[in-house]
Amino acid sequence: MLVVPYEPARAEVVVSNSRFIASLSPADSVATARGYMAAIRQEFPDATHHVPAFIIGGGNSVTEFCSDDGEPSGTSGRPLLATLKGSGLGNVVVVVTRYFGGSLLGTGGLVKAYTEAGRAVLANTRRAELVETVRARFSVPYHLFDRARIASADAGATIVSEDFAEDVSLVVDVASAAWDDFTARISELSAGAVRPEAEATTMAARLVQ
Secondary structure, three states, rough: EEEEEEOOOEEEEOOEEEEEEEEEEEEOOOHHHHHHHHHHHOOOOOOOOOEEEEEEEEOEEEEEEEEEOOOOOOOOOHHHHHHHHOOOOOEEEEEEEEOOOOOOOOOHHHHHHHHHHHHHHHHOOOOOEEEEEEEEEEOOHHHHHHHHHHHHHHOOOOOEEEEEEOOOOEEEOOOOHHHHHHHHHHHHHHHOOOOOOEEEEEEEEEEEO
């Protein structure tokens, strides 16, 4: 199962008056990762460097990238990518933005600073599991509404929307692995009168508690 960032994160470290701002985001494609890299450049247009690294995919299907963005070769992009790889995350992009503080850090100092910035933002990152999810729709009469919500929660389903009309129409997301349990619970509470209909299957990030 692929572990991914649940949401964007940011951290900052200061080394010899240079600021290193590490920005992290989920990214499910190379295009998304590059778009995030461009957005960080626009957010900090006066910075000295924007060092990126990303890992897209997981397992046997992985795309990796890093760049030193003008820093001495091997002092920033590769250490940042190594830090990302050590985290176990996939579908992740990090950009470390540097504001030069006037003191040269040397090769070892740069490696340490970019590694430290990467570790700092990873420490602020909540993790999620990427799981196959079914989006389903069903309607229940009002007297079953509360029981339907409880049954959905017990099956690990997330209610996406509720529409109150003649009956209550619900749209839920439920892990594919829990689909049979979920439909059985809804069928049982309605004496077989209600059966959720699957509309689509997607991959969704679920927060790791």
